[in-house]
Amino acid sequence: MTGKRVTRLADIAALAGVTPATVSRALSGHTQISTATRQKVLAIARDHGFQVNQTARNLRLGRTQAIGVVIPLGHRSAQRVSDPFYTALIGELMEGLARRGHAMLLQSGAPDDTDWLESLARSGRVDGIIVLCQSDQDPELRDVARTYGPLVVWGEATEGYCCVGTDNFAGGRLATEHLLAAGRRRIAYAGMTDIPELAARHQGYLSALAEAGVAPGPQVPVPLAFDRRDACLHALMDKAGPVDAVVAASDVIAMGVIAALTEAGQQVPADVAVVGYDDVSLAAHVVPALTTVRQDLTGAAEVMLDLLFRRIGGEIAASVSLPPQLIRRQSA
Missing domain, CATH: 3.40.50.2300 (Response regulator)
Structure with a gap:
C-alpha cells in the first residue's frame, strides 16, 4: 500500500477526479464505466487500502446481490447434482449471474422439509430464486409464488408460477x-x-x-x-x-x-x-x-435470468417454452 488508508467513496472520487457514483459503479464492475476509468479507480483503491463495505451497501440498496438456485432432491425422478445436465445448466446460470454482478447461493431442497422454499424466500439471503426441476413439489411452488414474486422454475409450463423449459x-x-x-x-x-x-x-x-x-x-x-x-x-x-x-x-x-x-x-x-x-x-x-x-441450456439460462431480474424489478413476467431440436448422430 503506497498511500494513506481511506474509508470513503468520496475520498477515492477526489483522488480519481470523478464522482462518488462513478467510483461505486467502477468498483462493482458496471459495464457503463470505461475500462480506463475502472482501472484508475481500482488502482487508487488498491494503493489506499480501500474496500467496499458490501454489507452496508446491500442494506442501503435493499439487495443481497445473490440469487438462490435450488435443486429439489430425494424424489424418485429427481436428478443428482452430479448429473451432467444439472452441472451444465448451473454453469450457464453462474456465468450469467457473474455478468450481472450477482453471486449464486446453491442448495438442495429435501422433499421431507415442507418449508424448504418458503424458508429461503423469507430468509433475506437472496434477491430471487431459481428452482431447477419441479420434481413433486408443485404445491410448495404454487404456495410460495402467491406471495413471492422473484421466483422462476425450470420445468414444464403450468399455471401458478413463472416457468421456463423446453417444449x-x-x-x-x-x-x-x-x-x-x-x-x-x-x-x-x-x-x-x-x-x-x-x-x-x-x-x-x-x-x-x-x-x-x-x-x-x-x-x-x-x-x-x-x-x-x-x-x-x-x-x-x-x-x-x-x-x-x-x-x-x-x-x-x-x-x-x-x-x-x-x-x-x-x-x-x-x-x-x-x-x-x-x-x-x-x-x-x-x-x-x-x-x-x-435443450438449449445457454439460451435457457439467459431467459431464466432475464425473467428473474424483471420480476425482481417488479414486472409480471410470464412463462416461456423453448423449442427442442433433434440432433442426429449414430445411435438412431
Whole structure:
C-alpha cells in the first residue's frame, strides 16, 4: 500500500477526479464505466487500502446481490447434482449471474422439509430464486409464488408460477417421429412419468405413435437419478422384451440403455436404435454417439435470468417454452 488508508467513496472520487457514483459503479464492475476509468479507480483503491463495505451497501440498496438456485432432491425422478445436465445448466446460470454482478447461493431442497422454499424466500439471503426441476413439489411452488414474486422454475409450463423449459411434448414427438421414419415399430419408452417434464415427453411419444397408428411399446421405468452401473436396468430391459428402438427420458438413461443392450449382445443401432434427451456434453462422445433431443441450456439460462431480474424489478413476467431440436448422430 503506497498511500494513506481511506474509508470513503468520496475520498477515492477526489483522488480519481470523478464522482462518488462513478467510483461505486467502477468498483462493482458496471459495464457503463470505461475500462480506463475502472482501472484508475481500482488502482487508487488498491494503493489506499480501500474496500467496499458490501454489507452496508446491500442494506442501503435493499439487495443481497445473490440469487438462490435450488435443486429439489430425494424424489424418485429427481436428478443428482452430479448429473451432467444439472452441472451444465448451473454453469450457464453462474456465468450469467457473474455478468450481472450477482453471486449464486446453491442448495438442495429435501422433499421431507415442507418449508424448504418458503424458508429461503423469507430468509433475506437472496434477491430471487431459481428452482431447477419441479420434481413433486408443485404445491410448495404454487404456495410460495402467491406471495413471492422473484421466483422462476425450470420445468414444464403450468399455471401458478413463472416457468421456463423446453417444449417437452414436442421433444417427445421429435424423438419418436425420427424412429418411426426409420421404420422402427416396437418402440419402448425408458423413463418415469412422475414429474411434469417427463410426463410431457411421454405424452409426445404416445401422440406420435397414435398418429402413425403404431401401438406403444413397453415402458421401462428408469428414474432420472439411476446409476448407469446399476444392474437393475439390465433386468428392466430384459423384462421389456424384444424392441427395435428406445426413446429415453434423458441422455444418462439412454447411455445406460445402450450399455445394457450391448452387454446383452445387441447392437445399437443395427438391432435397437436409441434416442436420448438433453444433449449433454457426453452425448457426442459416447460410442455410438447419441442421437438426442437438445435443450438449449445457454439460451435457457439467459431467459431464466432475464425473467428473474424483471420480476425482481417488479414486472409480471410470464412463462416461456423453448423449442427442442433433434440432433442426429449414430445411435438412431
